[in-house]
Amino acid sequence: MLRQRTVCRCLFKTDLMQRYLILLLALCFPAVMAAQKYRPVYHFSPKHGWIGDPDGLIKFRGKYHLFWWGHAVSNDLVHWQELPYPMQGGDGTFTYFSGSVVVDKRNTAGFGDSAMVAVYTLHKNDSVPEAQALSYSNDDTLFHFYKHNPVLDIGSNSFRDPQVFWYAKDQRWIMVVTHPHLHKVSFYASPDLKHWEHLSDFGPMGAVANDWEVPDLFALDGKWVLTIGQGPNRMQYFTGHFDGRSFVSDPQPEALWADYGPDFYAARSWRNADDTASTRVTWMGWLGNWTYARDVPSRWGKGFESIPRDLSLQPFPEGLRLVQQPVPELKVLRRDSIVLPRRKVNGQMPLTLFGSNSYELEVDIDLQTAKGAGLQVLLGQGRSFVVGYDVQQKQLYIDRSNCSDTAFSAHFPVRMSAPLHTRQLQLHIFVDAASVEVFAQQGKIVLSATTFPSETQTGVALFAKGGTATVTHFIAWKLEK
Template sequence: MKVNGFLLTSLLGCSIATASSNRPLIHLTPEKGWMNDPNGLFYDRADDVWHAYYQFNPNSTVWAEPISWGHSISKDLSTWEEKGIAIASNDTNSGIYTGSVVIDRNNTSGFFNSSIANEKRIVAIYTYNTPTSETQEVAYSLDGGLTFKKYSGNPVININSTQFRDPKVFWYQPSQTWVMAVAQSQKYSVHFYNSKDLKKWTLVSEFKQHGILGYQYETPNLVQVPIVDSTNSTKTSKWVLFVSVNPGALIGGSFVQYFVGDFDGKQFTPVSNATQILDYGKDYYAFQIVDNTPSDEVIGMAWASNWQYCANVPTSPWRSSFSLARNFTLQYANTNPESEVLQLISTPIYNGLAKNGTSYHLQNQSLETNSSLTFDLSGASNFTTGLFDFELTFSSNSSAFGNADFAALDIYLKGVNTTEYLRLGFEGNAKAVYLDRSHTNVNFVERNPLFSGQVSVDIVPAETLSETVSVYKIQGIVDRNILELYINDGQFVSTNTFFFSDGNYINTIDISTEVNKTFKLIDFQAAQYST
């Protein structure tokens, strides 16, 4: 990621609030300093450890050079241990920008001798940014990814551009070659290169001016994704190209689009020129695939923020976090009654958590206007962690809307101080899931109109029972100041940060409606967790 001049101006004028106790528990954050794009995500099969690198400046809570690669590790993708800087910038005016990591098992690069086990032959490919150029460089690790030695022959690619960045490299087995996807950002082009040794690269194709262009392309990723059917069986696969755009999101700021297609080792061919949206929330950008997963699953993570306001959010001594890791598959899904489209399905990964408080499981409960359902997550100990999930399957009967101008199933997520809360739910006339994150006492939320208070996702039913009755599913994961919503088993996803007063964690779920005989809770579950 490269910060543009007009964005940098806003960063320099930011104000900082303190909310240290609101640090997420299972979303990766740095102990202190600035974080943005995920870099070099990979799994070490020898040690059973997940590695995450990221754009990092430990001495600032706004984006500022020098940018280095920070590094954290995890055994479960939920709890993280920070390991410090892995690749440092050469000087205060340059940066080690976004890139990727591969396992060079066969030592195609020649960087390793027999003392380095095959699974430990870790090579990083990244963008080196200076005031006058962006080039692609290579570094390798001899200590399991803790530190890296820069290749003496750098740069490995130089096209004399200041807007050429974010290489994602992977091994293409059919032709026994390395493939790089890298953005010539302001030409709206993804370049594809081939290499036999990670040092000498040949341009083989370009993917230009597709989808939503916005201001610039960034962080391209290409991966083969399995297609699953309704029984979760895998029969075939397609390739998916992810392209981040900033600014240019339809709801403002940063977002990630993707294209489904075919790849022959040199050229990506989309099945359609139509773009699709990876996440419909405000806070999901710079997506990256994890390399070398245990069973070659497609797992990815993103930066959970937005360049419109990332430098101003009220957290200290750190700024920004990652999303949860997600497992991705492709599935043919209805986008309307007459069309079926191959779409990504997202499944959140969060492991190793202990239930802490009261858990709930409710079935077949009709909702009426004169009653609401209240669930206190803190339990008998009255202890609130701020980390919980809920799953709601419900039916909506459109024949009962009558003249209601807002036929809503409301879900209120209330803090211990109930003046601060999230309002989310489903509106039947629009068939949309909505979120209102504006009900807070934090000045930043009120004063910054770019931190949109209300966001929504237009959806289709998970199941249609009759002409007027449809079924929908909403799964939510709340981690202190981040809410991730997975709708209809991950067909639609929305990631959004929110900010309450320091230490005011959500501990209560209220579910209600203002229309009778419309909504029925088929199944509801909720639980609070600690790490």
């Protein structure tokens, strides 16, 4: 009998403990969920704190590295592991501004064979010159401050964001760095990453209304592409020729934009240290805008990066244009596909999809007699994020002005558009909690935006205005990690 009572008491205690845990979870779960609200599912975001420009994008020893100057690695550009804070040995009097990371396979700098070397802007404040500095790593994880920093100081307080790569033809390092207020890019060369020679300048040219920042230069499909961030939120690019000393742009009557949305900035390309002959060019940008980035309503931290995109140059009647495609590695996230048959649309047509805000859509629309057509995503409570085409204006547009709480910034409600003349609309859309990325016409036009909807805004609808449009292709995938 005693043994039976003991067993009963144990069961009673176990039952009480289980009930207590369930009650505790019930009480804590809303707070935990609120703290994680707006965190993306498949875009990289840090565990906490700030993330901005993607820096030091390099593939080495089979891993893709991403710095900001935090550090994360991935085997496939999709699943990321955040590592300890990498930057060691600074004296606390400066901020690590944007830059790049190289693998010094020839030990030109003397830090060791195949040392990883970070080249970045050492920034103190706006009244002190910005200079370029080094930190090095022999374990691919912790980077040690070079005791003879800075390695390039021209006495300017507007001189930043170095992108460095090995130029094999001349067997030396090339640095691309901006003078933001002057709307110029400078090219430097070095045999050892420590001593730099000025080669040439490029600019002003193209869009010059705002500061030039975060440059990149890479070979692509027989040309060289120079990309430049125009603050606070846009990336322009130039195609042309680079001979190891200077960049000469192709004739360009107007600025060319990599992304027409409000939130794609500071994009940089991965350098492949494992296969220097690889012609694949993949880049990633910051889904952010300096106008309101510090004020967005996420509580877990501020900011996240775009999905990685493969780049190509393709000819069009108006000239060569940069084309972006989501990396195919993202397909591993696809679950529960929904295929809809061909259908005519006149007015709004709500769809039943996943009831979540982490998904991918492929939609082709024949505009026929419609004066406008497209989709509403993040639909609910009388709000939505609109992806549409205006036939009269010949514009593809996104409109987030009635999608989320915008009290944190008067600049956030916005409609952005890109020029497009077509009657056959091809859309590839990625929705992920607090962002929408739209790739149109096989990636010729891209618009990216952040947005902050409520948890109940999970609807999707097709629409056509002023006539009838036909959806000729529709497939949706839920995306999960």
